[in-house]
Amino acid sequence: MKKNMVYFVMYLVLIVELLIVITERDELEEKEVLIRDKMLNTLVESYKQPLILSIPQRTSDYDLASKDPIKVVLTPAGLVSDAEKEHLKFYVNVDKSSKSIPAGWPSKGITLNDSTSHYKLHRENGNAVLVADFSKDGDYKFVAYCTVVRQFPEYLPEYLLDALSEKVGEFKTATSGTEKFEIKVKALGGVNKKSAEISF
Numbered sequence: 001m002k003k004n005m006v007y008f009v010m011y012l013v014l015i016v017e018l019l020i021v022i023t024e025r026d027e028l029e030e031k032e033v034l035i036r037d038k039m040l041n042t043l044v045e046s047y048k049q050p051l052i053l054s055i056p057q058r059t060s061d062y063d064l065a066s067k068d069p070i071k072v073v074l075t076p077a078g079l080v081s082d083a084e085k086e087h088l089k090f091y092v093n094v095d096k097s098s099k100s101i102p103a104g105w106p107s108k109g110i111t112l113n114d115s116t117s118h119y120k121l122h123r124e125n126g127n128a129v130l131v132a133d134f135s136k137d138g139d140y141k142f143v144a145y146c147t148v149v150r151q152f153p154e155y156l157p158e159y160l161l162d163a164l165s166e167k168v169g170e171f172k173t174a175t176s177g178t179e180k181f182e183i184k185v186k187a188l189g190g191v192n193k194k195s196a197e198i199s200f
Helices: 002-047 082-087 158-172
Strands: 053-056 059-063 072-075 089-094 119-124 127-132 138-149 174-175 179-185
Touching: 002 158, 002 179, 053 138, 059 072, 072 138, 082 138, 127 138, 158 174
Parallel strands: 059 179
Antiparallel strands: 053 072, 072 127, 089 138, 119 127, 138 174, 138 179
C-alpha cells in the first residue's frame, strides 16, 4: 500500500512539473509573439514616415564663361535603410512657370538613367547631383521630386517579411513632394576689349 502511495505521489509531482513546463512555454511563446508584433509595428511606423526631398541651394547663379558646369545637390530624407539609397529615383524637369527652357533640355526631363551630355543626374553619398552645362543665358526654374520602393531588412525570416509587407501596404512605395529651384544663367565674364593701333 505504501509503495502504491509513493508511486501516486511521484505521479502527481511529475504531472505538476509537466504543467509548470507547459505553462512556462506558453508564457514564453506569448512574450515572443508580443515582442515580434512590437518590432513589426515599430518597423511599419518607420516605413510610414514621409519621404522628403530638400534642395539646400534654392537659387544659384551661373556664369556662361565658366569652364565647369554648375552642380545642384538634391538631398532625400526619411529613408529607412542604406539599401533604399540605391533604389531611389530622382526626377528633374523645367517648371511650368519658367519663362525659358534651357537649350537642349529633354521634353520629359531627366532622371538618373535618362540624362544628356549637357544635363546629368548622378548619385553621390545617397544624394543626387544635377550637373548642368548651359549654353544660353536666362532664368531657369526647375521642379524635382524622388520616389523609392521600400526595401525590407534581409535578416528577417520570410514569414516576418510577408507580415511586414502586408502591414506596410500602400506605403511600400514612397514619393516625396515636389521641390522648386532656380538657376540664373548670365554672361558675367565681362567684355574683352581689343587693343587698337594707330599708325601715321
